[in-house]
Amino acid sequence: MDKGIMVSGKIRVFINGFGRIGRCAARIILEDECFELVGVNDLYSCEQMAYLLKYDSVYPRLEKSITLTEGCLMIDGHRVALFCEPDPQNMDLGPLDVDVVLQCSGIFLTQKSNLPLIKCGAKRVIVSAPPTDSMPTFIYGVNHSDYADEEIISNSSCSANAIVPLFKIIDRYFGIDTAMMSMYHSYTVYQNILDNKHYSKDIRRTRSATQNIIPLMSSAAEATGYFFPHLKGRLYAKSIRVPIPSTTLYELHMQVNKKTNVEELNQILKQEIKSSYADILDTTDAPGSSEDYVQSPYSAIVNLPFTTVVGDNLLKISAWQDNEYGYAKRLVEMAKHIA
Structure with missing residues (x-):
């Protein structure tokens, strides 16, 4: 042939x-x-x-x-x-x-x-995907410049590609102490369309993805923690699968070490994304829903009106991602970088 x-x-x-x-x-x-x-x-x-x-x-x-x-x-x-x-x-x-x-x-x-x-x-x-061994892991726009000619590398997960750049900004300016992440994630091919047997240890995966909101444990905390060793044991993530075929909404809750407010936080996000993460992250003020972010090339689009600060140092950032297309875009960019 x-x-x-x-x-x-x-x-x-x-x-x-x-x-x-x-x-x-x-x-x-x-x-x-x-x-x-x-x-x-x-x-x-x-x-x-x-x-x-x-x-x-x-x-x-x-x-x-x-x-x-x-x-x-x-x-x-x-x-x-x-x-x-x-x-x-x-x-x-x-x-x-x-x-x-x-x-x-x-x-x-x-x-x-x-x-x-x-x-x-x-x-x-x-x-x-995140590796199950000590494979070097890179996220384009975060640590791709550290690539040192390794033959086999990981591009981490779609969730880590969305979360890690945002965490990097927040940790730089405010210092993250602890964080919890909720991902309202579109269903995947590993779920059942109708209630049926499933190979997973999590019995909830037996339920229909098109008829249920299904909370599942997520590897996003571990994948994110790879890039923030000082947060080991201080991150938690859950993936809430919702009955749509594409896009994810991230709700990132972070306890930080420096006081701030919504105005300052949004200004820093806009400034850093424009100067350091152009073509990787974006922001929006639009009252959009999940369908508006299908085939978005960004790793995450921060929904600025939903930014919240409680008690000066408990932050919440919301962001959208096409978890298939946005992730594949970074994967291809990483291929261009290492070739």
């Missing part, structure tokens, strides 16, 4: 795991002339891969010619190799000259489990 033709000067990306994040990343890559999508691997039919890339119930139809030929995906005449391989060590990536693998399977969460991709020919791997 013809695995593709090298185009000089472009970053050659292979996506392992063509689910919600993988396909969002593919859409972003296909609109960026710096990249070339050279291959995709997942364990479902090639026909469905092509169909779900073009048609999506959350995002607009992808206005590109997408066809299948000889086991490859043809996108506007460009050939993308397709694999259906559960074991990464069985994929020969050498002929594809892969610069970066976006590991979007949700399965391979350690350095060891991703090493086969390097051995099979890829130069770098970015895992689109």
Whole structure:
């Protein structure tokens, strides 16, 4: 099978795991002339891969010619190799000259489990989830400049990408003592559409995602704590799954060491976001709802009218995020940074 033709000067990306994040990343890559999508691997039919890339119930139809030929995906005449391989060590990536693998399977969460991709020919791997080992973890706009040529890294979670930049601002100006985070999160493919059995230890996942508000424990506290070691044991997070297909509303409550007020806090947020986090964070005064932030490219959009200060040092910040598209945008930017 013809695995593709090298185009000089472009970053050659292979996506392992063509689910919600993988396909969002593919859409972003296909609109960026710096990249070339050279291959995709997942364990479902090639026909469905092509169909779900073009048609999506959350995002607009992808206005590109997408066809299948000889086991490859043809996108506007460009050939993308397709694999259906559960074991990464069985994929020969050498002929594809892969610069970066976006590991979007949700399965391979350690350095060891991703090493086969390097051995099979890829130069770098970015895992689109928090790792379960000591894998170096980076968030674009927070610590990406600390990247030191590591072969396998994590891009952390969608929630950490939203929360950590905001925490970094607040900790710099006021010093965070403790924090609690609530995420009103759209349902995911790991939930049931109707009440049914579920592999999770949390029995609430057996309930219908489209009919219930379902509170679940979240790994966001641990993922956020990676970047703030002094807050170890002082962070708590809960994900409240709500019956919508996209976007998350974050409610961040922080006890800080310096007194402030709403006006000062919002001014600092606007100032820092404009000067240090342009194209990563944004602010809004608009009376928006979740649908207004679908396909937003930002990691978080701070809802300024909802900023609250109680008793001088208990802060609440609200922020919106398209937890799929906004996260995939940072994932692709990190790939550009390390390639």
